[in-house]
Amino acid sequence: MAGSPIGDWNVQLQQCMQDLEWKRKRERSLARLEADIGKQREVVESSFRRFQREEEEAKELAASMFSQYWFKLFGKWEDRLGTEEKEAAEAKLKYDAASDLLSRLEKEREELASELAEVADADLRLDSLKRAKESWIREHDAVTAAEMEALSGRIGEIGAELREIGEAERAGEQAKQALLRAEDRLESAKNWGTYDMLGGGMIATAIKRGRMDEASDHIHEAQYHLRRFAEELKDVRMTSEVGVPQVEGFLSFADYFFDGFISDWMVQGRIRDSLDSVGSHLDKTTEALQKLRLQRKSLEGEEAEKRSRFDRIVEGYGA
Structure with a gap:
């Protein structure tokens, strides 16, 4: 040289x-x-x-x-x-x-x-020197340049995949939090409903209805985020199957909860059904998020290894 x-x-x-x-x-x-x-x-x-x-x-x-x-x-x-x-x-x-x-x-x-x-300015000087050296290698050494190109291409792919996973994780976490809030309100409505059936009176009935109304809001919010979560997951290339909660069959109980002709025991049954549905979707969402985190950690490890190899090629070239 x-x-x-x-x-x-x-x-x-x-x-x-x-x-x-x-x-x-x-x-x-x-x-x-x-x-x-x-x-x-x-x-x-x-x-x-x-x-x-x-x-x-x-x-x-x-x-x-x-x-x-x-x-x-x-x-x-x-x-x-x-x-x-x-x-x-x-x-x-x-x-x-x-x-x-x-x-x-x-x-x-x-x-x-x-x-x-x-x-x-040590980091800036180092970056400038590495870029100059990298440019020279690409121009004068086709074999090493091809290896560098493959590494940089994969690093770019990993970066895009990590962005997609990040967006999916955010949507999934929002759905999870909404489901947790709905579960909390439904548990409260169930408890007040039991008290109401034992003679709790108008106050117990009002509180139960209020909790049901709050739970309805949180479930509608969860439905929105679950749809977004499912859409985001379509863009994620997973190494293993991710169990995505299906929002189509997700209970929208607010539409029939306030039917004035249904009895208290029927309301309690619907609250329990809603709790089961929310719990099932919460479990699936949590499982999907765990798989996403594992995938993200795997990709972050691969990205770090590829960057390290790329840097070693540039820094050690001609030494």
Whole structure:
């Protein structure tokens, strides 16, 4: 590769990778230091308040004629005043020590920030060098370029698949939450219905009806999200079969729940049927989400491996 810039690029890449590691290490140190400074500020503020309080108490004692008379009466004036002054002095020492440590920490932060500034563009320089080297390889080495092309193509496919999975997961999670809310309201309606049948009166009936109305809203919401979930899953290429809840047969009980001619025991039966339907769809939705998460983790692992291989080709080429 005489006359090629690969040798120089490799030297620069090594330096950039060292700078990047240095940068990341300093960023971690700076984050820990920021947390320590925040805690130390609280210590300084607390010790300053204590110092002020102790100093004020010593001054008040020294200025109080009544306190002087009382303690002198028993011969303890000097001891009492000395104790207060000693406590104030100790509080001042602790405040000074806390303030000094805070100053040292803030100075250390300035030094770290200055060191970070020197390598702030390490990741940008590394990316620029890798792009330049990658472009040269594609132009001058057809075999390696083909391998890189295959890797980058698969990385692009994985990225698209992960986006589709993300959209499906969001739709599925929204459906799951709506189903959970519907289940909660139906359980409450069932309990109030039982109480109503045992003579709970108008209040129990009103609460039961209210819970049924709320459950109806949540089920309609779940139906909407389940349809979206099913549509999103059509775009996901799964490695295993995903059990998709079928929304066509999903109970839309709101249409007949409020038939004034049906008896209480029939209403209770329909609430139980609705609970069974919601529970079944909730189980299927949860199962589908679990499979999606497994698929996403598998794809994320494959993507990381492909990116690592691509980087090794570019970074190690000509070394």
